[in-house]
Amino acid sequence: MSTPVKKVPIHLQSSQNRLLIKNGKIVNEDNIIEDDVFVEDGIIKEIGRNLIIPGGTRVIDARGKYVFPGGIDPHTHFEFEFMGTTSVDDFYQGTKAAIAGGTTMIIDFAFPKQGESILDAYYSYREKADSKVCCDYGLHVALTSWSDQVKQDMSILCSHHGVNSFKTFMAYTFMLNDSELYSVFDHCKNIGAIPQVHAENGPEGHEMSRPEEVEAEAVNRACTIAHQVDSPLYVVHVMSKSAGLAIKQARERDVRMIGETLVAGIACDGSHYRNPCFSHLAAHILSPPIRPDNTTPQYLMNFLAQNVLQVTGSDNCTFNKSQKEMGMKDFSKIPNGVNGVEDRMSVIWEKGVHSGIIDPMRFVAITSTNAAKIFNIFPRKGCIAVGSDADIVIWNPNKTRVISAKTHHQAVDYNIFEGMECHGVPEYVIVSGRVCVDEEQLRAVQGHGRFVETPVYPAYVYDPEKLAHVRAAKNGTLNEVELSNKLAKIELE
Template sequence: MGYLIKNGTVVYANGSYTADVLVEGEKITQVAKTIDAPGMTVIDASGKYIFPGFIDTHTHFDLDAGDFHTADDFYTGTKAAIAGGTTSILDFTTQEKGQTLTEALDVWHKMADGKSSCDYGFHMSITDWNDESKKEIKEMTRQGVTSYKLYMAYDNLKVNDKELFEILSAIEEEHGIVGVHCENGDIIKAVTEKLKSEERNSVRLHPKSRPAEAEAEAINRLLTIAKLAGTPVNIVHLSSKQGLKVVQRARKEGQQVFVETCPQYLILDEKEYNRPGFAGAAYVCAPPLRKKEDREALWEAVEKDEVDMLGTDHCSFNMGGQKTRGKDDFTRIPGGIPGTEQRPMLFYQYGVVEGRTSIERMCQLLAERPAKLFGMYPQKGAILPGSDADLVIWDPDKAWTISAKTQVQNVDNTPYEGISGTGMAAQVFLRGCPVAEYGKVHTELKGKYIHRTARQL
């Protein structure tokens, strides 16, 4: 028994065409112009697109933020992801000081295993680099972890330049990839101290405290170190035109650089921090929302194939009881916003419907390229015989309006409140199992751990 999806437009990064897709068990077994398969459940996808399941490259579920945890854990977060058509997520395991990488990975497995409604893998955030951590890189590969995260900001997380060089070199030996949070933490501290001496309680100071220059400087330093180490590198949540220019210059000189941006940097801008009262706190994230010119530069980069993937940096905090911690001091507002549920709809509306980019580019950014970079292709990110039957049947005409009251995400706010558009996941399949329709999840807890291999880019 299986499914025969007929008459849809199958989308690939390099083109689209009308075809049938045959699903047997957990796998795609055939893709052809016409398929005859008696006994299969037939789904008519006429007028709809068929995408490979989308991949969110950047989530923070069940994250310990010190005083409290994020509003979404792996149960609610992955359920929200699958509702919108995201069938795989990559979350960030964080090594604590004094902890081994293996111990950190075990913590995240306990949080996610048996609780997830989409498939999941882990990046490993290294915060305590030493001889033992270096020895563990091969063990991480054995356990299916082939991507890593480093911070250039936050005193409790960041690595120094020497460590950065050593980590890049060690992970390249395993043909892995390092993603880096690029902000100059010392600049941010200095600017913030100056701002706080003048005023403490205004949300509008948040973007000023983390200027684009701090991102651009960190990107330049990272790429200098990566060039010396002879390794590619991935820049996560790129937010600024200044940072983009540094990437463009390095690429012209032949350096291999991968770039992730997020919906918030393509759709929103810093005017959100000027909302009345404390409402702007809902938009506090790091890096912060930027200016309109930054947004436009990033869209141009999307169209020119200068952006490789669209993650969300989903890190949800409730306004009530969590964000309000910073009511009298803007630096105490927990940084992070939700978005894994709405990412495909938002990109389709603002990118495809509004003519900024193509349906094929959407497939590339949300599925194919992240699958290749993070060692999942063609198991994930592809509609090919033998691939996992992670499929999204996309209805281009379905209208929607985003609201915190109706979202699946377990948080009392959304930065996209009231935004309307068309196009959403009509049906979502996870490894051959139908799990969601039009934003409603009807089959939960089917997610499995993705054992990833070396990068393919």
């Protein structure tokens, strides 16, 4: 009998499949310890001091540096066909840029084309992405219509295809109405999925004049609907003070309401829309828009510090200047979207940690751990722990870099953070055990990433104890003080 030849995946054939990261400050969401990390075959195998390590192990000295879990960007749109054109960062260039900035997993949105089923949209995204991604990725699925077929396909995507989240829209031509949102949220609850909402009241594309109250109203309405059907809710791209306050209020009733904000909202304000240069102004167009009130970025960062908001994404959806010019004569035709997948970690570090609003642990929570928990891939992702995927960033807080389209790794020809100086540089980025940024040199490998299934019923929102308390509160069987004490306790766990 012949012995079958065991096929070794290409990414494990390198002689550098063993790695020892020494003397770094390991940051998880709940502690910082100084220890060594031993990685083998893409997995963190040991953490400790004086580890006994096999010969041929590469050693990286991380003294004076932070070692934290690779970033997870839960919101990207690579090679997205949108508003009559296609975003220029594809799954190769987009994930490569992600890695350059310290992000080791992205979650994109499979969008059905006109008339396409969500199942086919999923297959088509897998086909686009699988061979191109340099780092692991997952998929949310966008619901642009509602029917029994959509409902059935949602169940199939959850049970067979590793999808656990569905994005709905209260804006754009493919928005759902309230009663459809009701049905989607209810179905999500029944199958253990996470309903997501683009909360903005408006049937059309971008409008310069759209005030933030419109966003807050939609957030409020979406949270009310979720509350009615007793489902969790993930509000994507919270861009304004009033929308943040609406989330805060909703969380007082139910901590399963989750808010994501964008790095664009943390770093930019609406003054960019008054720039006389069309390319400048158009590059900043996204929905909901960045806000004219220039204290908004600071507010959003404070919301992240206070756990009113839990997650930061980029909503990376990049269009070149020439594509943005489609809207030269009509603002509503400017393809919506900004860059951010590469710079998210740096910008959040700069505005959050360097400016003293959050500590490195909260940084890890809002750039990685919370997303891993919400999308149910923790502790495989989102922490530095034995058994976790070796997605690791070695971050030098004492170095600085200046963001520029001239040096970024994205395909797009513009960068909305142009000229921003950021303290903190990812010196090494390890993706599934492979050193893909090595002494600041990018060595991403096309096809190295894998599709990561996101299982249903994440404990973050479906934990029975949390649910019981939320329900008791709703039924009035807990008084308010009892309730807030209980919720505070659960939140800390």
